[in-house]
Amino acid sequence: xxxxxxxxKFSADPERYYNVNLFEDQGFERRSCIVCSxxxxxxxxxxxxxxxxxxxxxxxxGNPPTAKRFDYTQSWKEVESFFVKNNHTSINRYPVVCRWxxxxxxxxxxxxDFQRVMGSKVVFEFPANPLVVPQTCLxxxxxxxxxxxxxxxxxxxxxGQHSIPNDNGYWKDECVNLDFNLLTEQFGIAKKxxxxxxxxxxxxxxxxxxxxYFVRGLExxxxxFTEFQGDLSDYKTLDQRIIDMGAGLERFAWITMxxxxxxxCCFGPITEKLIGQAGIDANxxxxxxxFTEIAKNLELYEDLTQVRKNAIKTTGLTDEQINRxxxxxxxxYLIIDHIRTLIFAISDGALPSNVGGGYNLRIMLRRIVSTMxxxxxxxxxxxxxxxxxxxxxxxxxxxxxxxxxxxEIISIETxxxxxxxxxxxxxxxKLNKEPKVEDLITLYESDxxxxxxxxxxxxxxxxxxxxxxxxxxxxxxxxxxxxxxxPLEGIPDTELLFxxxxxxxxxAKVLKSxxxxxxxxxxxxxxRGGGQEPDHGKISGQEIVDITKHGNIVVHxxxxxxxxxxxxxxxxxxxxxxxxxxxxxxxxxxINTSARSVLGSWVWQHSAFKEEDHARLDITxxxxxxxxxxxxxxxxANSIIEKAIPVKIENFDRGTAEQKYGFRIYQGGVVxxxxxxxxxxxxxxxxxxxxxxxxxTSDVEQIKITxxxxxxxxxVRIEFVSGDGAKEFVKKKQQDSENKEKEEKLREQEKxxxxxxxxxxxxxxxxxxxxxxxxxxxxxxxxxxTVEVIESGKANFxxxxxxxxxxxxxxxxxxxxxxxxxxxxYCGLFEQGEKIRVIVYAGDDISKEKSxxxxxxxxxxxxxxAGGGSPKFAQGGGTDKSKxxxxxxxxxxxxxx
RNA sequence: GGGCCGAUAGUUUAGGGGUAUAGCGCCACGUUCGCAACGUGGAAGUCGAGGGUUCAAUUCCCUCUCGGUCCA
Numbered sequence: 001x002x003x004x005x006x007x008x009k010f011s012a013d014p015e016r017y018y019n020v021n022l023f024e025d026q027g028f029e030r031r032s033c034i035v036c037s038x039x040x041x042x043x044x045x046x047x048x049x050x051x052x053x054x055x056x057x058x059x060x061x062g063n064p065p066t067a068k069r070f071d072y073t074q075s076w077k078e079v080e081s082f083f084v085k086n087n088h089t090s091i092n093r094y095p096v097v098c099r100w101x102x103x104x105x106x107x108x109x110x111x112x113d114f115q116r117v118m119g120s121k122v123v124f125e126f127p128a129n130p131l132v133v134p135q136t137c138l139x140x141x142x143x144x145x146x147x148x149x150x151x152x153x154x155x156x157x158x159x160g161q162h163s164i165p166n167d168n169g170y171w172k173d174e175c176v177n178l179d180f181n182l183l184t185e186q187f188g189i190a191k192k193x194x195x196x197x198x199x200x201x202x203x204x205x206x207x208x209x210x211x212x213y214f215v216r217g218l219e220x221x222x223x224x225f226t227e228f229q230g231d232l233s234d235y236k237t238l239d240q241r242i243i244d245m246g247a248g249l250e251r252f253a254w255i256t257m258x259x260x261x262x263x264x265c266c267f268g269p270i271t272e273k274l275i276g277q278a279g280i281d282a283n284x285x286x287x288x289x290x291f292t293e294i295a296k297n298l299e300l301y302e303d304l305t306q307v308r309k310n311a312i313k314t315t316g317l318t319d320e321q322i323n324r325x326x327x328x329x330x331x332x333y334l335i336i337d338h339i340r341t342l343i344f345a346i347s348d349g350a351l352p353s354n355v356g357g358g359y360n361l362r363i364m365l366r367r368i369v370s371t372m373x374x375x376x377x378x379x380x381x382x383x384x385x386x387x388x389x390x391x392x393x394x395x396x397x398x399x400x401x402x403x404x405x406x407x408e409i410i411s412i413e414t415x416x417x418x419x420x421x422x423x424x425x426x427x428x429x430k431l432n433k434e435p436k437v438e439d440l441i442t443l444y445e446s447d448x449x450x451x452x453x454x455x456x457x458x459x460x461x462x463x464x465x466x467x468x469x470x471x472x473x474x475x476x477x478x479x480x481x482x483x484x485x486x487p488l489e490g491i492p493d494t495e496l497l498f499x500x501x502x503x504x505x506x507x508a509k510v511l512k513s514x515x516x517x518x519x520x521x522x523x524x525x526x527x528r529g530g531g532q533e534p535d536h537g538k539i540s541g542q543e544i545v546d547i548t549k550h551g552n553i554v555v556h557x558x559x560x561x562x563x564x565x566x567x568x569x570x571x572x573x574x575x576x577x578x579x580x581x582x583x584x585x586x587x588x589x590x591i592n593t594s595a596r597s598v599l600g601s602w603v604w605q606h607s608a609f610k611e612e613d614h615a616r617l618d619i620t621x622x623x624x625x626x627x628x629x630x631x632x633x634x635x636x637a638n639s640i641i642e643k644a645i646p647v648k649i650e651n652f653d654r655g656t657a658e659q660k661y662g663f664r665i666y667q668g669g670v671v672x673x674x675x676x677x678x679x680x681x682x683x684x685x686x687x688x689x690x691x692x693x694x695x696x697t698s699d700v701e702q703i704k705i706t707x708x709x710x711x712x713x714x715x716v717r718i719e720f721v722s723g724d725g726a727k728e729f730v731k732k733k734q735q736d737s738e739n740k741e742k743e744e745k746l747r748e749q750e751k752x753x754x755x756x757x758x759x760x761x762x763x764x765x766x767x768x769x770x771x772x773x774x775x776x777x778x779x780x781x782x783x784x785x786t787v788e789v790i791e792s793g794k795a796n797f798x799x800x801x802x803x804x805x806x807x808x809x810x811x812x813x814x815x816x817x818x819x820x821x822x823x824x825x826y827c828g829l830f831e832q833g834e835k836i837r838v839i840v841y842a843g844d845d846i847s848k849e850k851s852x853x854x855x856x857x858x859x860x861x862x863x864x865x866a867g868g869g870s871p872k873f874a875q876g877g878g879t880d881k882s883k884x885x886x887x888x889x890x891x892x893x894x895x896x897x
Numbered sequence: 898g899g900g901c902c903g904a905u906a907g908u909u910u911a912g913g914g915g916u917a918u919a920g921c922g923c924c925a926c927g928u929u930c931g932c933a934a935c936g937u938g939g940a941a942g943u944c945g946a947g948g949g950u951u952c953a954a955u956u957c958c959c960u961c962u963c964g965g966u967c968c969a
Binding site for chain 1 (some may be wrong): 914915916951952953964
């Protein structure tokens with residue numbers, strides 16, 4: 001079933017699917033486009049083509065069809081007042097970070113606001129009916145169009161008009177009526193200008209007809225009537241029909257203003273300001289024809305560069321005009337658009353990073369910076385943010401609160417980009433040959449140097465076609481989560497006692513037992529979930545190893561004999577463990593809010609883990625935490641404990657909770673049930689949470705952060721302990737520091753000793769050396785060092801086998817002796833633990849005949865080891881201490897021969 | 898979660914199984930009325946921690962810690 005088939009079927013029966021009262025009342029005619037045969041409804045008897053092929057396409061540029069001019073802010077005021085006047089509730093926009101659906105990172109349409117997960121199904125939950133909402137939506141599909149086409153944005157405001165047909169809401173007739181009146185009455189567009197095009201919508205298993213409305217080729221809105229489910233041959237009406245009318249606010253503004261691009265009338269005063277700063281002639285007469293051509297050509301060619309080329313050709317623009325006016329304008333539009341998106345995204349808690357949706361934000365920031373570089377424009381980003389927020393807060397007052405946070409994040413990210421660019425340049429400059437595919441992958445994986453960048457820098461001429469396939473092979477998920485299928489059919493939901501009286505001992509009936517698993521009719525054991533580890537304890541005397549939840553059935557895994565089905569068993573919860581986990585869970589909430597207040601509004605829980613004796617909380621944050629940050633967070637957390645704030649637990653309808661507390665409640669992720677359990681610590685922290693909590697923050701006693709770590713870009717892990725664990729940790733830490741102090745002292749002493757020894761060696765060597773060198777003939781021993789002087793001109797041999805000296809001494813003495821006597825060979829042997837070591841030094845002259853290296857090799861062999869070195873200096877050793885005498889003899893014979 | 902890189906004197910760093918490099922900084926002396934500059938000399942290192950291999954490890958291997966970075 002595809003859209004085309006549905007459209008064919010629906011358009012074959014227009015009376016049933018498309019005809020609405022308005023068309024009857026006003027006398028709309030249904031026509032088929034003479035170009036594409038698409039069906040549309042119009043009051044204009046001359047109109048023979050659908051809006052896509054119409055001759056008046058984009059003729060509003062430079063000549064708007066309305067008497068009044070409304071900019072972005074004013075357009076929303078008009079829309080809002082119209083719908084409110086017509087009994088709609090105006091709802092504030094929802095966050096652009098879509099935390100209530102885990103299949104979406106960003107909010108991409110107004111209808112998404114009201115979609116909730118229920119088990120595995122998506123359902124609609126409306127806070128009012130009917131309603132209208134100015135929903136900021138983020139879309140990153142056509143980023144390359146932004147700034148160029150005149151109408152593509154990375155974020156835009158979707159006017160959402162939503163209704164459920166019941167006592168309060170309405171269906172098709174009323175919807176189209178309202179939309180028509182909005183255009184004609186509120187915006188003053190002539191009735192003949194408005195064209196409705198037949199279309200369909202399909203997705204998520206349901207489908208329905210839709211009417212797109214156009215004015216002069218510009219699609220202003222699309223009213224989707226989600227009505228059916230099933231197959232095209234056999235479908236039935238949904239229990240919950242809804243109207244999803246989405247319209248682009250930017251386009252409403254554009255059509256009333258008739259500016260060359262939608263950008264010119266939607267960003268407020270910033271556009272003019274930047275154009276002025278860049279010194280572009282904004283009133284140039286080329287703009288209107290050029291952008292009209294662009295808009296028209298966009299439908300004709302797929303390739304944007306082709307669209308651009310053609311528009312330039314048709315309007316006869318010179319290269320000079322392109323370079324001086326068009327290109328910088330495109331850059332400015334892009335910069336403003338991207339910053340506006342970043343303002344919304346960062347305000348709502350997203351951070352630029354290398355993962356998921358955050359990556360889109362990073363890409364956008366990099367596009368902003370590289371566009372400025374390319375066009376040699378130097379804008380003050382902080383100023384752009386300020387001016388934009390000043391303008392946007394007319395519609396979205398909440399942006400004021402995060403003004404400084406947005407600036408901070410953008411400045412951090414800009415700095416990172418600068419250093420990463422430098423790093424890439426450095427790496428690229430080091431490349432000395434054309435890299436192979438394998439090298440490209442290494443460069444990409446370990447250094448983040450993209451092949452695109454290499455191509456741009458002309459290091460490679462083409463990106464090898466195998467690059468991406470090899471890369472994806474590399475990242476093919478290694479582990480597959482194994483799905484366990486337990487025989488649980490027909491078993492009723494387990495009654496969860498820990499949400500009520502929460503007894504530590506109770507009796508329950510065994511509903512099912514198999515392998516090591518037991519299912520009870522009720523349980524006070526907490527099952528693994530929400531990052532909270534399961535309880536331990538005993539079921540009829542048998543140890544529990546794990547507890548998991550399958551749907552609403554709790555399954556206990558036990559060690560030992562399992563009870564029989566039908567038995568009533570006595571159960572005991574491990575209280576100490578539960579208390580520990582409970583304290584840690586409440587602590588998680590406390591640290592989360594503390595971190596947010598210390599670090600900034602962008603801090604959200606990323607994930608969490610609570611065990612009996614430790615816990616961790618991962619939060620979204622742009623940098624690693626400093627010691628100061630940690631201390632501040634810890635202090636803030638402990639002050640919450642000191643204040644002894646009651647921890648309140650209430651159940652709410654999901655929609656009510658969202659309206660009452662906002663989306664901060666979804667710290668732990670999507671809640672798949674209609675009723676949410678709200679855990680609040682005063683008004684400091686309010687979260688939807690299914691875990692166990694203490695009654696008062698004072699019960700936590702103390703929180704101690706044990707460690708923090710950056711676990712990925714944009715996520716910081718805080719590991720901590722609370723209650724007795726915290727006390728123990730503090731005690732242990734104190735002991736550790738004491739031990740460390742002791743160790744340090746010991747080290748200091750050793751160091752002193754070493755220095756002393758060195759001093760002695762340094763002072764004694766010259767004295768000993770002097771005496772040794774003074775020996776003229778025969779054999780002399782001084783301080784256990786023996787020197788044998790052979791007739792002059794031949795080798796002199798000096799050796800020591802005393803264990804009173806160490807390597808530093810032998811090396812020092814050898815060096816001094818050989819420097820003074822070029823015929824001297826010095827040989828030092830000494831025991832070191834179980835081993836014996838040998839050091840040989842040879843004077844300049846003698847070393848040419850008798851290499852120290854050779855001597856050492858020979859001696860070491862005798863000693864049962866090995867050695868080596870240069871002709872002048874060598875060292876070696878062995879294990880056989882008893883061969884010491886032999887070794888000396890050998891050395892002597894080698895030297896004297 | 899996975900990969901890659903790094904940790905050497907106060908600092909920035911070279912090196913690499915066999916005496917640990919150099920610049921800056923520091924100290925002393927010389928030159929100078931004095932400073933800077935210059936010249937000469939010097940002090941300063943358990944080469945991140947712990948194991949292993951080896952006669953010998955800062956170097957090779959393993960584990961860990963910390964830091965950086967990239968990918969998912």
